[in-house]
Amino acid sequence: MSEISTALVLGAxxxxxxxxxxxxxxxxxxxxxxxxxxxxxxxxxxxxxxxxGVGLHxxxxxxxxxxxxxxxxxxxxxxxxxxALVAVxxxxxxxxxxxIRYLGVFVTFLAVAVLYVAFWHLFVEADGVQPxxxxxxxxxxxxxxxxxxGVFSIAAGASILQLVQHRQSRHVPAAQxxxxxGAAGGAGDAAVESDAVAEPAxxxxxxxxxxxxxxxxxxxxxxxxxxxxxxxxxxxxxxxAGAIWAEAAWGRPWGWDPKETWSLVIWLIYAAYLHVRAxxxxxxxxxxxxxxxxxxxxxxxxxxxxxxxxxxxxYSGL
Amino acid sequence: xxxxxPEGLKQEGADAPAASEGPRGPALGVRGWLRWGWRQLTSMRxxxxxxxxxxxxxxxxSFFPQRPQNPEAVAQYLQTNPDLGPFLDRIGMxxxxxxxxFSAVYLLLFxxxxxxxxxxxxxxxxxxxxxxxxxxxxxxxFPVRARxxxxxxxxxxxxxxxxxxxxxxxxxTTDRDGVVEISAERGYGRETGNLVFHLALVGLLVVTAxxxxxxxxxxxxxxxxxxxxxxxxxxxxxxxxAWFDSxxxxxxxxxxxEFTSRFTDAARxxxxxxxxxxxxxDGEVSTARIEPNSPLSVGSARVYLTGxxxxxxxxxxxxxxxxxxxxxxxxLPQDTAYTSTGVILVPDANRGEPQLGFxxxxxxxxxxxxxxxxxxxxxxxxxxxxxxxxxxxxxxxLDDGAPQNLFTLDIAGLxxxxxxxxxxxxxxxxxxxxxxxxxxxxxxxxAVTFSELRRFAALDVRWDPSVPxxxxxxxxxxxxxxxxxxxxxxxxWLRIEEGASGTVVHAAALARGDxxxxxxxxxxxxxxxxxxxxxxxxxxxx
Ligand code: HEM
Numbered sequence: 001m002s003e004i005s006t007a008l009v010l011g012a013x014x015x016x017x018x019x020x021x022x023x024x025x026x027x028x029x030x031x032x033x034x035x036x037x038x039x040x041x042x043x044x045x046x047x048x049x050x051x052x053g054v055g056l057h058x059x060x061x062x063x064x065x066x067x068x069x070x071x072x073x074x075x076x077x078x079x080x081x082x083x084a085l086v087a088v089x090x091x092x093x094x095x096x097x098x099x100i101r102y103l104g105v106f107v108t109f110l111a112v113a114v115l116y117v118a119f120w121h122l123f124v125e126a127d128g129v130q131p132x133x134x135x136x137x138x139x140x141x142x143x144x145x146x147x148x149x150g151v152f153s154i155a156a157g158a159s160i161l162q163l164v165q166h167r168q169s170r171h172v173p174a175a176q177x178x179x180x181x182g183a184a185g186g187a188g189d190a191a192v193e194s195d196a197v198a199e200p201a202x203x204x205x206x207x208x209x210x211x212x213x214x215x216x217x218x219x220x221x222x223x224x225x226x227x228x229x230x231x232x233x234x235x236x237x238x239x240x241a242g243a244i245w246a247e248a249a250w251g252r253p254w255g256w257d258p259k260e261t262w263s264l265v266i267w268l269i270y271a272a273y274l275h276v277r278a279x280x281x282x283x284x285x286x287x288x289x290x291x292x293x294x295x296x297x298x299x300x301x302x303x304x305x306x307x308x309x310x311x312x313x314x315y316s317g318l
Numbered sequence: 319x320x321x322x323x324p325e326g327l328k329q330e331g332a333d334a335p336a337a338s339e340g341p342r343g344p345a346l347g348v349r350g351w352l353r354w355g356w357r358q359l360t361s362m363r364x365x366x367x368x369x370x371x372x373x374x375x376x377x378x379x380s381f382f383p384q385r386p387q388n389p390e391a392v393a394q395y396l397q398t399n400p401d402l403g404p405f406l407d408r409i410g411m412x413x414x415x416x417x418x419x420f421s422a423v424y425l426l427l428f429x430x431x432x433x434x435x436x437x438x439x440x441x442x443x444x445x446x447x448x449x450x451x452x453x454x455x456x457x458x459x460f461p462v463r464a465r466x467x468x469x470x471x472x473x474x475x476x477x478x479x480x481x482x483x484x485x486x487x488x489x490x491t492t493d494r495d496g497v498v499e500i501s502a503e504r505g506y507g508r509e510t511g512n513l514v515f516h517l518a519l520v521g522l523l524v525v526t527a528x529x530x531x532x533x534x535x536x537x538x539x540x541x542x543x544x545x546x547x548x549x550x551x552x553x554x555x556x557x558x559x560a561w562f563d564s565x566x567x568x569x570x571x572x573x574x575x576e577f578t579s580r581f582t583d584a585a586r587x588x589x590x591x592x593x594x595x596x597x598x599x600d601g602e603v604s605t606a607r608i609e610p611n612s613p614l615s616v617g618s619a620r621v622y623l624t625g626x627x628x629x630x631x632x633x634x635x636x637x638x639x640x641x642x643x644x645x646x647x648x649x650l651p652q653d654t655a656y657t658s659t660g661v662i663l664v665p666d667a668n669r670g671e672p673q674l675g676f677x678x679x680x681x682x683x684x685x686x687x688x689x690x691x692x693x694x695x696x697x698x699x700x701x702x703x704x705x706x707x708x709x710x711x712x713x714x715x716l717d718d719g720a721p722q723n724l725f726t727l728d729i730a731g732l733x734x735x736x737x738x739x740x741x742x743x744x745x746x747x748x749x750x751x752x753x754x755x756x757x758x759x760x761x762x763x764x765a766v767t768f769s770e771l772r773r774f775a776a777l778d779v780r781w782d783p784s785v786p787x788x789x790x791x792x793x794x795x796x797x798x799x800x801x802x803x804x805x806x807x808x809x810x811w812l813r814i815e816e817g818a819s820g821t822v823v824h825a826a827a828l829a830r831g832d833x834x835x836x837x838x839x840x841x842x843x844x845x846x847x848x849x850x851x852x853x854x855x856x857x858x859x860x
Contacts, residue, residue, distance in 0.1 A: 135611040229803045251622040258380035268373040275366040
């Protein structure tokens with residue numbers, strides 16, 4: 001069963017890789033063709049492949065859990081699988097209500113990279129867990145952590161695009177900003193984007209033409225914010241559930257274990273992000289930078305703190 | 319952010335006062351400066367900076383070993399870094415979370431938080447009492463708005479509007495010269511949630527500090543058949559807060575009946591179970607099980623299983639044939655196969671002339687080389703336990719009162735007993751014993767017996783009355799946060815007046831923060847005026 005799980009996950013990596021190429025072809029097509037293209041064939045292929053990949057990925061994860069006889073997120077390999085699955089699945093589900101195919105390259109790339117590292121550097125055989133991990137808090141604390149990480153990841157993609165979009169739109173006079181194909185959610189969008197009705201001259205650079213097809217920086221920012229808000233609540237739950245578990249397992253709710261410390265730091269950075277967003281007079285670029293710093297800390301917590309800094313969490317094994 | 323204006327527009331709800339009322343030249347007196355400082359401290363910008371600063375100052379604690387958590391690692395670090403270590407120690411790097419600079423940052427943050435949240439709480443309470451504010455004169459600055467006409471008479475339109483707004487909205491209806499204005503607002507819970515969240519953080523800090531002051535924690539290592547008593551003097555180590563009162567220490571005794579562990583074939587631990595008998599202060603006796611993740615609660619104290627190992631029962635007779643030592647000896651596991659080390663101190667042997675000391679290695683499942691010498695342990699359970707002892711004679715140095723490490727022998731003043739091979743070279747004497755064995759010591763110095771192998775469990779007893787309260791405040795913070803982020807706070811304004819051919823309704827909606835559903839909500843409200851003969855003014859009518 002363990003081998004089948006491994007094969008399925010490998011299959012998912014391959015499928016995601018092809019999906020990523022399809023999304024990339026779609027994006028570069030945006031740069032070449034006229035603004036309003038009715039059909040985005042490559043993007044549709046990318047979507048279909050992503051669904052296929054998610055299917056393989058999920059099946060692999062479920063089999064892994066069955067092989068180990070427990071929930072499949074007890075070590076770094078499995079945690080990677082879980083949060084990458086949440087990221088791709090989240091992307092696909094959001095796509096059902098609004099067009100975010102422009103994030104496809106990012107999300108599939110992330111999935112490929114995470115699974116690659118998981119597979120070649122973090123792999124461990126499916127097995128039970130140590131008594132100290134054998135608790136229903138493993139189910140709650142770690143699954144919420146993985147889900148939040150997945151959602152933060154999608155948001156980070158949107159934040160990066162937002163920063164690119166901002167750079168790009170500085171080259172285009174405001175009056176020329178074209179209609180976006182991405183869905184513009186939110187009440188404020190109407191006002192923001194209503195001044196872009198007149199048929200614009202297409203931007204001259206390639207990136208400019210691509211970005212001109214995507215939602216505006218404000219819209220991307222709002223999208224990232226919504227995801228970050230959800231993930232932040234999840235992260236809060238992660239920290240709280242972790243403290244409850246630590247109280248039962250280690251005899252104290254909080255002990256400044258390196259992982260605890262980093263989780264708090266991540267939480268503080270995202271809390272600062274929410275405050276930045278509530279502070280008047282700051283450009284939305286700053287919001288994106290704060291969110292990205294939070295995301296970098298999140299990755300560091302997982303890939304650096306787990307591996308290189310000894311602490312109570314280390315015994316979860318790679 | 320001392321002033322809170324319940325208006326969705328960020329320009330109005332912000333910390334403008336702090337920014338605009340900075341110091342204005344020398345006229346500012348002490349009170350002026352104080353007030354200015356307070357404004358700064360309670361501004362959003364400073365709160366934000368303090369949040370980030372707290373994140374930054376918390377980090378060194380994850381890079382350097384911390385004394386409260388791991389004093390041995392700190393000592394080790396100081397030894398390997400004799401140049402940098404003392405400097406780092408001076409600036410508090412080995413006790414970051416107790417350092418003045420760390421405390422300063424979080425205290426400032428919480429002062430800022432209180433200064434920020436308390437006035438907001440009053441303002442919010444007032445806003446809840448007074449209800450929604452007046453309808454703005456001009457709707458055109460609101461992106462979400464509509465204008466529509468209905469054939470219904472004015473009064474019917476007003477009734478329809480009020481009923482569609484329903485109970486969810488607090489509203490105020492004014493009628494001025496035939497122009498009816500309705501101001502409605504919902505989602506006060508968003509702000510309530512935000513306030514609850516922030517105040518719960520303060521609560522969390524306060525109960526944590528209180529817990530630190532009154533708590534106690536004791537550690538005891540108990541061998542099967544032995545007991546630990548919950549009293550400060552009985553523990554191997556005991557720490558308590560500054561306000562600790564020994565009256566809060568529940569009297570009880572725990573006797574370890576049996577310790578069981580299970581391992582997989584690959585020697586991965588699978589189960590640790592301490593079966594204990596608990597005797598309470600009132601004499602009530604019960605049995606219980608302590609496992610990892612399931613501590614034993616005795617009153618409000620909790621008993622945790624934090625470690626385990628082997629304790630061979632050893633008897634030493636000296637040269638005169640008298641029993642100089644008898645009892646279980648703790649051996650500390652060194653690896654996953656429970657290869658363990660321990661020492662046996664026999665100060666009473668030969669009336670101290672000389673004293674005997676043994677340093678030993680215990681192999682629960684011995685791995686042997688071809689010639690029978692023991693190489694190591696292959697499994698943590700005692701399938702073929704072997705104890706190897708080295709003998710030392712001389713002065714154990716116990717009389718000078720210096721603290722002794724329980725698991726390594728201080729060899730100063732001791733001489734190691736040697737053995738000689740056939741070719742004449744010397745090597746340390748090794749005594750090999752399996753359970754039940756007795757081995758003679760060389761030169762008629764006596765004998766040592768390894769009668770049985772018992773287990774020991776390390777138990778942590780902890781009492782911290784703040785823990786349930788932490789749970790309460792954490793839960794409040796969590797719920798408050800969710801409300802604060804996801805509850806939409808919306809205001810809807812309607813101006814309904816008699817027009818040329820029926821009744822004209824102007825509507826506008828505004829949300830606090832980010833609210834993707836606002837347009838839909840306005841559509842729902844305007845839907846009350848009959849079929850859609852609306853001009854969706856929201857789009858491009860300017
Ligand atoms: C331990 C320190 C603090 C933490 C962890 C924290 C956390 C948060 C979080 C997570 C939010 C998001 C909820 C929301 O957007 O409604 C928030 C909002 C807010 N915080 Fe804090 N906060 C802290 C201190 C402060 C301080 C010192 C102030 C005052 C200067 C403050 C003022 C606010 C305000 C006004 C909002 C609402 C923003 C909005 O209107 O959206 N907070 N805080």
